[in-house]
Amino acid sequence: MYRIVFLISSVIILVHCSSKQKIAMLPYYNTPDFTPHFISADAATKEIPHTIAGFSCTDQSGATITQKNIEGKIHVANFFFTACGSICPKMMTNLKTTYEAFKLDTGIVFLSYSVTPWRDSVARLKNYAEHNDISLTNWHLLTGNKADIYKLARTSYFAEEDFGFSKDSSQFLHTEHILLIDQHKKIRGIYNGTLELETQQLAKDIAVLKNEGQ
Template identity: 65%
Template sequence: MDCWVLKTAKMLWIAFLGSSLRLIPVFFVACQPETHPGLPYYNTPDFTPVFMKSENQLAEKVPHTIGRFSFKDQNGTIISQKAIEGKIHVADFFFTSCGMICPRMTKHLKLVEKAFPNAKDLVLLSYSVTPWIDSVARLKKYSQTNGIQSKNWHLLTGRKSEIYQLARQSYFAEEELGYSKDSTEFLHTEHFILVDRQKRIRGIYNGTLELEIQQLIADIKTLQQERLR
């Protein structure tokens, strides 16, 4: 029987027509939908989940990882892929002059900051999508205005083409999931992207909804436990 788990069995009495009318018991077994351990992986822009029961074929079935990068944060420090080596990270894309959505996203990301105040294995990366406006000094002011305190929360600026390429090709970040736009088209997305220690995407969340942030926090804890297995 093609079932992952045998959950329950129900017995129905069905009339059997033979030489005489009799009732015979017939058992129907209800199957629980297949369950998967841990969080899924996301390997394509359409965010089709890939579940792995073993890490043996991980590199073959999930080859996509976050690419190399190098940008300056609000303190003028160069932040590259080395900052996320062996660490979990959450990425989002914002701009300091955004009036409504970005402040809400920053407020919600502060919930993540608060939930993991001393976590050395977690990095928050907020990429500016208007880097020609968001200088280091402007990002510094934004971080102060919003009370960003974590040393592991980096607001990043740099070359527009490099940020946009990283956003679309590595993080699959786009308002319309699964579709790539020309590099000159403005990039704006409400999504938070969760990435594991091997730089593989493990979750996507609407950054404007607090309920999804609570799920993000729970999923970060799940990834933290993966290291202990």
């Protein structure tokens, strides 16, 4: 299903009446089934109530990261754990390529939430960041309360296909999905982080959001 949504979001364009220039337009997502809504920003204010909820986590430097750190900014979110030997290494490698293109842009924040926060301490996250050459510029590897992170993943980011609100924190969270969130904390894209082509599309869509906010 996500592949279909991805293809739709990557090909839909609007034609500007006066200049006849093709302008990329990203959909809004309001529900866990990721039905795309191609509407204007003004319409989204009224028709897309879903936004990323408040949160408080600690990053690899020991700093507290909250919703204040993403106010008015584009942010990219994913879920991983440092001991993961399956999907996480490929996802984080692909995400790093996207990050490199925007690491000096203070208007973009990358948030990688640990799904094993009881194991991924600040020290462990710091070691992981250093080992993988992840800088502190605007990429935060986050640890915190397990229940809070799992709830945020499932009910705010809709990180697992078809589940939405149906799972609780007792059921392990493991997903390859990367989410793109706009300056108003609304979901604008979802990508399979294990596929290089989709993380390349993520970079293109970040650029679209940057232009949208100008």
